[in-house]
Amino acid sequence: MDSQNKYIAIYRRFRPETFDEVLGQSHVVRVLKNQIQTGNVAHAYLFSGTRGTGKTTIARLLAKGVNCLNGGAGEIADGGATRPCGVCEHCVEIKNGAFIDVAEIDAASNNSVDDVRDLREMLVYPPQLGRKRVFIFDEVHEFSKQAFNALLKTLEEPPENILFILCTTEPNKLPQTILSRCQRFDFRRVAASEIADGMAGIARKLGIEASDDALALLAQSADGSVRDGLSLLEQCVTSGETKLTRELVLDVLGSPGDDAIAALTDDVHAGRTAEALVRVNEMLAGGKEERRVMEEWIDWLHSALLVKFVKNPERIIGRSAESIAEIGRAAAGYDVAFVNDSIYRLSKLLNDSRWSPHVRILLEITIVEMSEKKCLN
Ligand SMILES: Nc1ncnc2c1ncn2[C@@H]1O[C@H](COP(=O)(O)OP(=O)(O)OP(=O)(O)O)[C@@H](O)[C@H]1O
Ligand SMILES: [Mg+2]
Ligand SMILES: [Zn+2]
Numbered sequence: 576m577d578s579q580n581k582y583i584a585i586y587r588r589f590r591p592e593t594f595d596e597v598l599g600q601s602h603v604v605r606v607l608k609n610q611i612q613t614g615n616v617a618h619a620y621l622f623s624g625t626r627g628t629g630k631t632t633i634a635r636l637l638a639k640g641v642n643c644l645n646g647g648a649g650e651i652a653d654g655g656a657t658r659p660c661g662v663c664e665h666c667v668e669i670k671n672g673a674f675i676d677v678a679e680i681d682a683a684s685n686n687s688v689d690d691v692r693d694l695r696e697m698l699v700y701p702p703q704l705g706r707k708r709v710f711i712f713d714e715v716h717e718f719s720k721q722a723f724n725a726l727l728k729t730l731e732e733p734p735e736n737i738l739f740i741l742c743t744t745e746p747n748k749l750p751q752t753i754l755s756r757c758q759r760f761d762f763r764r765v766a767a768s769e770i771a772d773g774m775a776g777i778a779r780k781l782g783i784e785a786s787d788d789a790l791a792l793l794a795q796s797a798d799g800s801v802r803d804g805l806s807l808l809e810q811c812v813t814s815g816e817t818k819l820t821r822e823l824v825l826d827v828l829g830s831p832g833d834d835a836i837a838a839l840t841d842d843v844h845a846g847r848t849a850e851a852l853v854r855v856n857e858m859l860a861g862g863k864e865e866r867r868v869m870e871e872w873i874d875w876l877h878s879a880l881l882v883k884f885v886k887n888p889e890r891i892i893g894r895s896a897e898s899i900a901e902i903g904r905a906a907a908g909y910d911v912a913f914v915n916d917s918i919y920r921l922s923k924l925l926n927d928s929r930w931s932p933h934v935r936i937l938l939e940i941t942i943v944e945m946s947e948k949k950c951l952n
Contacts, residue, residue: 586805589777590632592661592670597636598773598801599765600629606760607633611640611658616707617758618733621715623746624762627802633762634711634740638677639666641738642705665705676705682717692725698734707738715741716748723750730756764799767791768890773801774808778819783812785819788895792824795874795894829867831858833898836868836875837905843917844909848946852939865934869925873918879906880914920945 591597594604603622610616620637622630639659643666646658659666668674678697680690694710702708712718718726730739730753741757743749771787771794778785793811797804811819811827825832835858842851858868881888882903889896906914924941928934 584806585777585781585809586627586802589780589805591629591636592666593659594636594640594657597629597633598769600633600762603629603633603760603762607637607640608657611637612646616641616738618737619730619739619757620741621746621749621754621757621759622740622742622762623759624744625764625799626744627800628762628765629801630742630762631711631713634713634742635669635677635679637740638709638711638738639669641707641709642666642669642674642676642702674705676702676707677709677711679711679713681713682722683714690722695725695729698729698737702736707736709738709740711740711742713742714744716743716745723753727752727756765801766799767794767797770794770797770799770801770804774804777805778808781812783817783819786821788821788898789819789824791895791898792821792828796828829862829864830871831863831868832871833875833901836872837901839872840875840879840905840909840917843942843946844913846946848943851942851946855938855942859935865938866925866928869921869928869938873921873925875902876914876918876921878902879909880911880918882906883911883914916948917945 594608597604616637620634622634624630636659639661641658643658643660644663645660661670665674669677672679680694698708700708712726726739727750733739739757741749741753746754746759771790774790774793775785775787778790789811793807794804796807807824807827808819811823816823822832824830835854839851839854839858842848842854855868859865878888878892878894878899879902881892882899883906885891888899892899894902920941924937928937931937
């Protein structure tokens with residue numbers, strides 16, 4: 576790392592500069608690309624959905640797309656550049672937050688009505704350098720009632736050459752009057768397989784040799800959020816590692832790992848209560864977290880269940896073929912009722928333990944119940 580440069584987090588260094596680099600969200604990308612290319616961009620958009628899935632990223636791509644100096648209407652058919660190009664002067668300035676006609680306003684820190692009044696005063700000016708002035712309102716649900724009212728007035732009579740992009744994780748907090756004036760896109764959680772693919776490319780650029788199962792595990796832990804996935808990747812490589820292995824990821828996640836989970840399941844299934852209790856206490860003593868153990872266990876059992884019914888489960892389970900084969904071998908000895916029952920109990924435990932100061936005791940009780948019930952059968 577260049578010591579003169581401020582350190583920049585991986586997820587910020589690798590923000591997509593063109594639509595082709597976006598992972599998932601194809602339902603959004605397809606429509607926006609087309610609208611930009613044909614000049615049919617609406618005057619107000621609402622991007623809603625889970626955090627870290629690309630709302631701000633795509634808002635900036637749209638801002639670039641309408642102001643990009645390359646490509647444009649009528650040029651798709653003859654193979655012209657797709658907007659945004661990511662490299663022209665306007666695209667680069669927007670990327671650096673230095674383009675005069677694009678303003679990004681974080682409503683969480685600018686929610687007084689005065690700011691929106693200022694904004695309305697600003698709206699009378701036409702774009703200076705670009706085709707459209709773009710206002711991106713991040714976390715727009717933080718707006719006050721007065722701020723919404725002021726914004727609404729502008730949305731009712733949208734000035735020409737102005738584009739509003741509202742982003743929020745909580746669209747239910749927005750007034751219906753605002754919602755009904757925006758073209759709305761719901762951002763989805765990104766599939767683990769797509770996050771893994773994206774991370775593989777980033778790891779390569781960073782000079783990190785990452786194994787497929789390490790990336791699959793990271794992507795799965797990201798739970799649909801690309802930013803969470805990249806933050807986890809970052810945690811794994813901060814101490815200068817150039818090799819990313821599944822073991823390293825397990826260690827960073829504080830996760831017990833498949834082998835330990837498989838052995839625990841086997842003890843419980845066979846009714847070896849004492850062994851199961853010792854085993855789980857060893858995991859906790861080794862620094863694993865109770866809730867992490869429960870989550871991993873549920874995930875392992877879920878995979879075991881799918882392996883029983885689905886022929887090629889690689890696509891729906893975020894694991895390597897190798898680890899799926901191992902789970903398959905273990906699961907062959909269990910009937911579906913045992914797997915289902917275990918998932919029910921552990922899910923209930925995960926929920927019940929959320930506010931409990933006795934998470935460890937609850938986990939032990941559940942293990943005893945799972946194991947002893949087996950003995951009674
Ligand atoms: N769909 C995606 N494709 C590729 N990278 C993504 C995607 N979504 C998020 N990222 C990565 O995560 C970072 C944060 O994404 P972004 O700011 O767009 O998320 P967001 O949906 O606006 O989240 P929040 O709700 O927290 O504001 C980006 O810089 C990028 O590295
Ligand atoms: Mg955002
Ligand atoms: Zn451009």
